Amino acid sequence: MPSLGADMEDGTLTGWHVEPGQNVARGQVICVVETQKGAVDVEIWQAGTLAKLIASPGQRIPVGQLMALVATDGEDWKSIAAAAATTVPPGALGAPRPETPGPEHVQGPAAAAAAPGAVPPTPGRIKISPAARRRAEELGVELAAVGPPGMHAVISIADVELAATAATAAKTASPRTTAKPPDRQAAMREAIAAAMSRSKREIPHYYLATGINAERAMSWLEKRNEALPIGERALFAALELKAVALALRETPELNGFYEAGAFRPGTGMHLGVAISLRGGGLVAPALHDVDKLNLADLMAQMKELLRRARSGQLRSSEISDPTITVTNLGDLGVETVFGVIYPPQVALVGIGRLQVKPWVIDGAIAPARVLHATLSADHRVSDGMRGARFLVELERLLQQPEVLA
């Protein structure tokens, strides 16, 4: 089970797209996993032949746990599958969801005793917090279908909600196309709360802002779009993303991750684009290698990403790859947005609304379309001087829109 976000502990398998004996290519979508942030198409990170599916749909699986076996070069998938049948006990992953111990229950003798299959059905009394019991009633979840999570563990609200999600997924043939269950929003809110709390607890943010005259970039864009059919017109938001990606070349220390006490630079300019979902919530999936995309391709990929984000069809690489996040609240009409960094990333760029303001151009005051760009950055990795360099470079690039095409 891959980690699809800073605070993901586990995911629920919705279904497999592959079967034993099938060849798989690196990057191919092999299954769908339900996370707090919605359904994700999981891509395999290794090529080979699928030997055995270990996890079954409906199971909640901790991050890092085995889901399937893949035969690589020269290996015979049938003998791997056969060997696994004897060495990997059924339920090595945890038997179906109800008895699966969460990662926090795995250590210690109590957890060992609570291993799948070893837990006798709890007669009568179920340990559950009052809040979780209320939530179970709201969601119509049978408590027997939820727990017990472990011998000494008490059923939590999260357990109840996951059981409700799993139940909905099991009942519905194509859960991603149906109306969201009521607990989805709560789960997403929890995921955002966890990531943002961690950010504010761990990351010493510093904030910078600058006003940028966007008149030249806008005029250039309008001229470009004039001759084009609607489907090929580019939006200013795409131009901004390209400018951010190119500006990052000057300041690579804003592009990457802070992990285990050290900065690890990103291997490309993979911009996480903050997308608000209808009905609430937020995701920030990656647009890959934005610095290398031309404006037309960038627009096409952005539209496609938006479509899939809103229909719950994001890919695992898009969830885990962003090296920096860009939030554009411009459409909501605010002038300035100071963002909260999404860990383990080390910076976030905020773009405000374009508005006409008096601006001094060549010694005279003239009306100009202006925007506020901000940078929130991690002081453990960079300093204000370097952050300022990024914003200055961003401004410079937006004065020469031709290079952003």
Place this chain on the structure above:
Amino acid sequence: MSMSRDEVRKALIDCILAVAPEANFAEVRPDRPVREQLDIDSFDFLTILQHLHEKIGVNVQESDYGKMITLDGSVDYLVRRLAEG
């Protein structure tokens, strides 16, 4: 294409519903900015214009986006464009 005002309105609403299926037009104030009421971002707006072009054949130029702010204003503008042929 000959369309009544009501038909234009219905076509526009259908195009909006294609990107914002949860929109409740009973609650939309036709004289207020429609994008703010329905959380329609600039990408959604572009998609709506694309649907509209396919449906009623009006290609809204970027310089005319300012005439597509409210529902009533948009219908006025589209009816005028259709009349111009």
